[in-house]
Each structure stands twice: as structure tokens, then as C-alpha cells.
Amino acid sequence: MKIKPIRGTHDLFGDEIKKFNKVVFEVKANARKFGFNELITPIFESSELFKKPLGEHSDVVLKEMYTFRDRNEDEITLRPEYTTPMIRAAISNGLLNNLPAKFFGTGQMFRRERPQKGRYRQFNQINFENFGSDDFFADIEIINVANTILNKILPNKKITLHLNTLGSRENLKNYKNILSKFFNDNKNFLSSESIDKINSNPLRILDSKNIEDKNIIEKSPKLIELISKSDLKLYEEIKNSLIDLNISIYEDLNLVRGLDYYCHTVFEFKTDEIGSQDTLIGGGRYNGLIKTIGGKDIPGVGWAGGIERIMLLMKNIKPEEKDIHLAIQEPTLKKHALKIYDILIKNNFNVYWNYKYNLKKSLSIASEKNAEYIVIIGEKENMNNNFSVKNLSTGEQKILDLNNIIDYLK
Ligand code: HAM
Numbered sequence: 001m002k003i004k005p006i007r008g009t010h011d012l013f014g015d016e017i018k019k020f021n022k023v024v025f026e027v028k029a030n031a032r033k034f035g036f037n038e039l040i041t042p043i044f045e046s047s048e049l050f051k052k053p054l055g056e057h058s059d060v061v062l063k064e065m066y067t068f069r070d071r072n073e074d075e076i077t078l079r080p081e082y083t084t085p086m087i088r089a090a091i092s093n094g095l096l097n098n099l100p101a102k103f104f105g106t107g108q109m110f111r112r113e114r115p116q117k118g119r120y121r122q123f124n125q126i127n128f129e130n131f132g133s134d135d136f137f138a139d140i141e142i143i144n145v146a147n148t149i150l151n152k153i154l155p156n157k158k159i160t161l162h163l164n165t166l167g168s169r170e171n172l173k174n175y176k177n178i179l180s181k182f183f184n185d186n187k188n189f190l191s192s193e194s195i196d197k198i199n200s201n202p203l204r205i206l207d208s209k210n211i212e213d214k215n216i217i218e219k220s221p222k223l224i225e226l227i228s229k230s231d232l233k234l235y236e237e238i239k240n241s242l243i244d245l246n247i248s249i250y251e252d253l254n255l256v257r258g259l260d261y262y263c264h265t266v267f268e269f270k271t272d273e274i275g276s277q278d279t280l281i282g283g284g285r286y287n288g289l290i291k292t293i294g295g296k297d298i299p300g301v302g303w304a305g306g307i308e309r310i311m312l313l314m315k316n317i318k319p320e321e322k323d324i325h326l327a328i329q330e331p332t333l334k335k336h337a338l339k340i341y342d343i344l345i346k347n348n349f350n351v352y353w354n355y356k357y358n359l360k361k362s363l364s365i366a367s368e369k370n371a372e373y374i375v376i377i378g379e380k381e382n383m384n385n386n387f388s389v390k391n392l393s394t395g396e397q398k399i400l401d402l403n404n405i406i407d408y409l410k
Contacts, residue, residue: 055260
């Protein structure tokens, strides 16, 4: 029986796992710097947590959630995103007493999308959330965290920060009505996919990639014209502060994001090097969401990044320390070999033992795996209670006893 992996899932190993670990390492190191604490939540939650908060008409809720009933008939969903579970966890555990409360996490998410490069059905996200602050510094800080992490992992890559403001939630509601009316009046010029969204989710028409739609989208009413003076002033302050931090921005008036909970600042970090799934990080403000999930009426701002998408832009990582291989020539020499094996491990060397009992084979494996040294354990070494150590890059070989070998290798 040959069992295949499930479509849209992938295994991580070799060079990919090194990249993955590098991303997680940088996330954790920077989270510490910016004062965010780790919060790990379960992979599945009650479906209710996602349906209303993400939007009953959003693609995620309509088409992409992995939802099932368990043996008690409870409806459960594999988390499609991390913001709502983090809020649920903060409320469940009383973590919203000292505000702002800043959390981050990394982990698997699940969406039943059409798989392609950079888009999977199980993927890993990085997530940063700041609960409880209306201060525009929270917006700048969260964007700065994203920018800092991307710069650290992907130096020299051209990544553009797209920025927009959606104004208040009331404002956005008005705008949706205006847009629905406009697109209804111009139905004949829209693709059938967009026509389906006119009443349920007109904002999503704005980032349609369909060429038919582009023309009419260009003529559609612009959200920025409805935004209040005070909200625009706030937005200006955010832009100016980002410029002060040397973060360049591209203002994208059609940027609306795919989930329903956003208002005010929205942003995406994009690249043009990985094809159509080009958003590495997306996020924004979600005032009102914490209350919807049953918490206090406090604001929030955050982002999530796709680890696999970031990995598509990374170069292979060279191993920092190389391995030491053991070449044991006869099974009878295992007792002598164990002495060196044990002392190497205790001194933090990376040791590889291939169980081949054949010097030629061991040498070829060591060079294939790019080992730094090979320790040869033969009959002669056993008799004299020492070991031969060969430096595989210089070819130099020495005979040393247990006392000297560690000093030599260090
Ligand atoms: P999102 O835009 O749905 O936002 O996802 C954020 C990022 O996750 C995307 O930019 C992408 O890099 C990655 N991603 C999404 N779907 C997939 C997929 N199928 N395969 C691979 N990578 C994917 C959110 O999830 C919000 N919770 C972000 C947020 C946090 N907003 C406020 N706080």
C-alpha cells in the first residue's frame, strides 16, 4: 500500500528545514526585542470562532475551512488563521488586564485553497498581535517588527510595503453600500465572479485580478474620499513616522485585505520574485474584533506572514559547524569506539556513525556529507588505546589519545 501525501500539504526536510528554523529563530529573537510574548494555541477551535469574525461572505469561511463534527457532534474547525485564536486565548486566560498586551506565535494553518507555488492547504504562519491600543505608535511598531524581521531574513531582497487606510468601521459600512450600488449599476462590465460578490462582499471586487474588471474598478468610488479628517490625519502621521524609520511605502488605495475584521490601517509586504502568490505578510487594525469574540471593547492591530512564502526567497543556509564521522573498521571495535563517541557528544560535537565497518565506504560517505573530520578506529588504534583523526579538507592525519583529541578538534 503506497500512501500519498494529501494535496496541498508538503514535508519539510534537508535545506528547507534549515530555512524554516532560521525564520522561526529570527521571529523569536525579534519578538523578544520588541516585547512580544509567545502564545501557542490549539490547532482546532470551535467553528464559531471563525465564522462571524472572519466574515460569513469571506472566501475563507465560504470555501476554505476544514470543518468537521467530532464524536459529540461539536462543530470543529482547523484554524485557518491565528488572530482570532490568539484573541480567544487572551480572553480565556485573562491576559488582557495589562494593556497593551503584545503576543506572537508561529504554527500551522489550514485552508482548502487551490494549491500552487506559495499556496498550500496546510502552511505555517508567523503572527504578531498588539491588543488594547489605539495609539498610532502601535501601528508603526507592528509594521516595524515585520520590516525588521524581513530585513534580517531576506537582506538585499526588494520587498515593498503596500499601505492603505480603510477609515472607521461605520465608514467602511457606508462605503460597501456605495460600492454595491456602483457595481450594480455597472454589472454589464463585470466578470461573473465579481457579479456574485456585488451584494455580499463588494470590497473583494476591488482586488480582482480579472482584466475585464480592472476598467470598471478604476472608475469606482474611492474609499479615501469618505474618510474623516481626523482619521486621515492619523493616517498621515503613520506614513510620516514610517518614513522617519526609513521604511518606504507604496500607497495602494485598492488594498482592502481578504478578511472582514479590518478597519483603519491595512498593509501588505509584497515581492515580485515568487509569482502570483506574492504577499509575504499581511495585516492591519481590527478595532471591534475583540468585542465580537466576547472580550472587552478594546482595539487591536497585527499581522501574519507565510513562512513557506518567505522561504521561497531564501538562499540555502550553510551549516555553521561541520560533523565528525566515525569510521569503525570491525564490529569488534565498538567498545573502543564508544569511548570517543561518548566524549565527542559530551563536548558538543556533531557525531555521525554509519555502522558500515568499512574504511573506504566510511570515507566516501564522509566526503559526500561534507564532514570536517573522520575519526578512524582500527585494530592498531585499539591496541595502542588511541584514535586516528583525519582532517578531510587538508588531508592531514594525526594519531591522538582521548586526552588530546578534544583539544585538537576544538
Ligand atoms: P492573510 O492575508 O489571510 O491574513 O494571511 C497572511 C499571510 O499568510 C499571507 O500573506 C501569506 O503569506 C500567508 N498565507 C495565507 N494563505 C496561505 C496559503 N494557503 N499558503 C501559504 N501561505 C499562505 C491573516 O491570516 C490575518 N490573520 C493576518 C492578521 C494578523 N491581521 C491582523 N493580525
